[in-house]
Amino acid sequence: MDRTERLLDLVALLLGASEPIPFAELRESFPDDYGGPREAAERKLERDKAELLQLGVPIEFVPPKYEDGRDIGGYRIDRSAYFLPAPGFEPEEAAALYAAASAALAAGDFPFAHDLAHALRKLSVAGQRSASGGEAAARGLLVVRPGDPGRSAKLTALADAVARRKRVHLRYRAQATREVTERDVDPYGLAFRHGAWKLVGYCHLRTDQRVFALDRIEALEINEQKPAQADFTIPEGFDAGEVAGLRPWLWRVSDPSKVTLRFAPGSELLAERAFDAAPDAQAQLTVTNMDGLLSQVLGLGDRVFVATPDAAKTRARVALEAIRDRHSRAPEVRALEPSPPPARTSGEAPRQADKRERLRRLLLIVPAARRRPGITVEQLARELGLGTDELRADIELLALVGRPPFSPDDYIDISVDERGRVAVFLDQSFSQPPQLTALEALALATAAQETAPADPAVKFGVEKIAAKLPPRARELYSTLAHRVAAAAPVPRGTEELLATIRRAAETRREIALEYDKDGRGQTSERIIRPRAVLDHAGRWYVYAHDVGKDAARTFRADRIRSARETGVAFPDMGPLDPGLFERDTLFFPTGAERAVTVRFSPAVEAWALARHGEKARRIEGGGAEASIESAGESYIVALVLSFAGEAEVVAPPDVRAAVRDAAQRALRHYLD
Structure with a gap:
């Protein structure tokens, strides 16, 4: 007997029993499976029990109760715990x-x-x-x-290892050196943070807790020895999102120090949206990675600056002076490597038939068909997310499932008639979903x-x-x-704003946004017809029809100051195609774009190559250049400033000059 069929038969038998069934009786009912040496049969039953428990089937051993006249224990499935109760949703x-x-x-x-x-x-x-x-x-x-679409296979495997607490063996590639190491890791948790999936776990190679970028895991293998037994314990109070989502200035690099930031008039909201502090003219942060803080501060130009301590102020000033001076002279001529590096793709191996997945869906087919008499194979297949041939094969298997001793009335009576309709006459206790x-x-x-x-x-x-x-x-x-x-945190202070906009998208109500387009504290009102609240690679946006512009526009969530309904309804514009947003950057051509060449130092070469892919080229002797399409200067200026001297604009000259001028404006805070 096929194992899937045996497990279904076992569930049918135990669901239909009024009393716990002793092991001896199970051996008689399944002689080909639980017969033979008793110890081997018991181990096999325990494996079956463990798999059913993982699928949510509450199979249990009930010890004897002499007062009830039951002198031996037996197995049962608690029907009240097996069937899905109505949650009572509004x-x-x-x-x-x-x-x-x-x-x-x-x-x-x-x-x-x-x-x-x-x-x-x-x-x-x-x-x-x-x-x-x-x-x-x-x-x-x-x-x-x-x-990379191939990462879904790695995510699924790691999620399974996290849930079962099974150790994994990784081949992991370092970002800076691209060196590949092999290491055993206890996977504590998974989190989507800083625009990427991260695995948090104990690294046996480094003998410490580490955070691993999923995209740099080149291969993984789960320890399947004793699959039902956990390989490790989780530290008390562990939170994967908290560990993987630490702000860069909180990464463990040095002893903690206090840093005071000040914000230019009109930019006070940055304290909350960018630094998780109260929206005020200044904020005091605890910092354990000064490089991470300076990158964030410098990228915001003259809207925020370091006030104390002097050592941090000096580092910011020196970086800005270097950026200004480099962009005040002509760029050096550097030779590029003759061809771009070959694209690295991980791919996804063809998925093997998963017997556990099949068993899980088989438990749903009978109650799904029973709920809708006369449903066709095609309709039921759509409802269950199956192909019609796949569903027909499952129905054929279910017709072989029943309760020992397997007389005609003991089998599930399910069939497909000549018109393609599915009928259930005997459900053998599979009347409701588990x-x-x-x-x-x-x-x-x-x-x-x-x-x-x-x-x-x-x-x-x-x-x-x-x-x-x-x-x-x-x-x-x-x-x-x-x-x-899995949730990418929304910018602090925008939770209610985004909830309001999302409800307006559902009910098709216009919204008046107070929007800071350039992030400099200069807001304007925009009347929009919201289409969706969008999480794109961990950054939150609102996609809407801008009534004033009479065009589709994307609004950054962290630059929305307020949102209110105007009381005006708008017609249904139809569903959005998610494929519209399947791009590395949320950038929609306007016709005003031009290519900007940005050069990155050897220290950040790996980041540039990974981030810009085919648009990046290695420089002979170290470093990389990338061609970035941009309709304006603000994105490029912020990007170059954030690298604190490790990046520069090569061309065109006016964008290079814009970086120089932005660095000079920011320097005024440090020279007064």
């Missing part, structure tokens, strides 16, 4: 959760994508989907993670937090899901909640 909660989960799945690299998809299907089969509002809500959410597993609940919660910041409907929906989990699953859910952080 319509807006169901719509918000479905929209959030759909947006996360559309991103293409959600770490628990399979679990999230199964969670949605279970809720749908249980009748918890709200058709009204779900599609509209989905239009207000977009998550785009541009880059309970959410801890990972499925976690996937829903993580997706909701990723795509719907500050949405009360999402918050209450997640709380209801967690409250309905069985105790064992709830415990695992709680331990994993701080170990996976």
Whole structure:
């Protein structure tokens, strides 16, 4: 008997039993599987039990109760814990959760994508989907993670290792030297921070906790010895998002020191949006990496400067003087390597048939078909996310599933008639979808937090899901909640603004934005028709039709001062195509773009080559040059300043002069 079929038969038998079934009786019912030497049979049953528990099937051994006349123990499935209870969503909660989960799945690299998809299907089969509002809500959410599509396979594998606490062996490439090392890592957690997926774990090579960039993991292998047994424990209070999301000035490089920043008039909001401080004329930060702080400060030009201590002021002044002086003379002529480096692609290996995934979906087919009498194979396949041939094969297998002794009335009676309709006459206790597993609940919660910041409907929906989990699953859910952080944090102080704009996108209401276009404290009112709140590679934007410009525009979330509804409705503009945003930078050609050549020093060469890909060339003797399309000067100026002397504009001359002038303006704060 195929293992998948055996597990389904075991579930059917235990679900239909009124009393716990002793092991001896299971051996009689499954002689080909649990017969033979007792110890080997017990180990096999324990492996089956462990797999079913991972799928959310609450199989358990019940010890004997002599007072009930039961002198031996047995196995059972608690029906009250097996079937998915109704979470009791309000319509807006169901719509918000479905929209959030759909947006996360559309991103293409959600770490628990399979679990999230199964969670949605279970809720749908249980009748918890709200058709009204779900599609509209989905239009207000977009998550785009541009880059190597092959990373989804690595994410899935690492998410599995994180959940099971299994050690991984990595081949990891250093960014600066490109040296590849092999190391064993205890994967504590995963987080999307600073525009990239990060693995946080204990590195046995470095004997310390480390953060690894997923894109620089060239190969990984999970330790599958004793697969049901954890390989390590998690440090108390561990939070993957907190560790991976440390601001650059908080990276552990030196002993802590206090640094005071001051903000130019009109730029006080930068204290909150860029430095996580109160919006004021000055902010005091604790700093353990001065290079990280200076990069952030210098990139903001004359809007912020270091006030104390003197050593930090001097470093900022020296860097600005070097930038000014270099851009005050003609650039050196440097020879480029003859051809760009070959593009590195990781690819995704063809996915092997996953028997566990098949078993998980098989548990849903009968209740899904039973809920909608007369549903066609094509309709049911769409609802379950399957191909029609795949579904037909699953239905054929289900027709072989039943309870020992396997008389005709003991089998699941499911079939497809000549008109392609699926009918269920005997469900053998598979009448309702099974309970959410801890990972499925976690996937829903993580997706909701990723795509719907500050949405009360999402918050209450997640709380209801967690409250309905069985105790064992709830415990695992709680331990994993701080170990996976898929949500890119919104800029501090924008949570309610983005929630307001997203609701307006759903209900098609115009919004009046107070917007600081250049980030210099000079705001103007923009009337917009919001299409979506967009997380693009970890940065938050609002994509909308600008009424005044009569054109589509993208607004940076960190430059929105306020947002209010005008009371004006607008017609439905249809769904957005996420492919519009599948690009490395959120840049839409306007016709005013031109190429700017930026040169990077050997110290940051690896960053430039990785960031700009085919548009970057190595320089003979070290360094790199990149051609960057830009319609204005502000982005290029901020980029070059942020490298504190490790980058310069080569051409055109007017942009080179703009960098010089920006450095001179910022220097005035340090020369007064």
